[in-house]
Amino acid sequence: MTQDELKQAVARAAIEHVPIGCIVGVGTGSTANYFIDELGKIKHKIDGAVASSDASAQRLKKLGIEVLELNNVSDLPVYVDGADEITRHLSMIKGGGGALTREKIVAAVARKFICIADQSKLVDVLGRFPLPIEVIPMARSYVARELVKLGGQPALRVGFTTDNGNVILDVHNLQIMKPLELESTLNQITGVVASGLFARRGADVLLLGADKGVQTLTR
Helix, strand or coil, X not given: CCHHHHHHHHHHHHHCCCCCCCEEEECCCHHHHHHHHHHHHCHHHCXXXXXXXXXXXXXXXXXXXXXXXXXXXXXXXXXXXXXXXXCCCCCEECCCCCCXXXXXXXXXXXXXXXXXXXXXXXXXXXXXXXXXXXXCHHXXXXXXXXXXXXXXXXXXXXXXXXXXXXXXXXXXXXXXXXXXXXXXXXXXXXXXXXXCEECCCCCCEEEEEECCEEEEEEC
């Protein structure tokens, strides 16, 4: 199967985890887009969606799915999103598409976080994919210096601004042996809005697209 076919397979599998009559949290990125397309096929069975980015919101609206503000939603049974890297312990790096802060917020609210990914995203140790950090613009240089102290090589994502009006530093050459500890350290750096390290709130379920079919991993 091609990578796109694997993404379609996990997107279809994720639909089975969506309760009838619920509001669905929806992520951002190429795999999440396949899920949005599948969601469009059952839009009559759900009450709407919360999107983690403007791009996903527009895609949902084009399919006729009502997009709700998270502040107006009291219960979010499930959130479905992809990952740039994920371990068997279901810690992730996310944010390749730049929506990491909003993804983190929606994931925090959701009762169940389902990650959908193809087999190329499964790793033993996080860090081969550069770790995105969303930063307040005036703190960019300071945060970069602090990241160097942690052993990383930060690079500004040129020409990119998040939906929140901030910049992203992509941190290269990290071997993330202790994701929980690193996430807490990053959160303490003044000027960091959020990191793309999802360890404190990792996935509850991983639907992994593999050549032999969709595998399910849980915490």
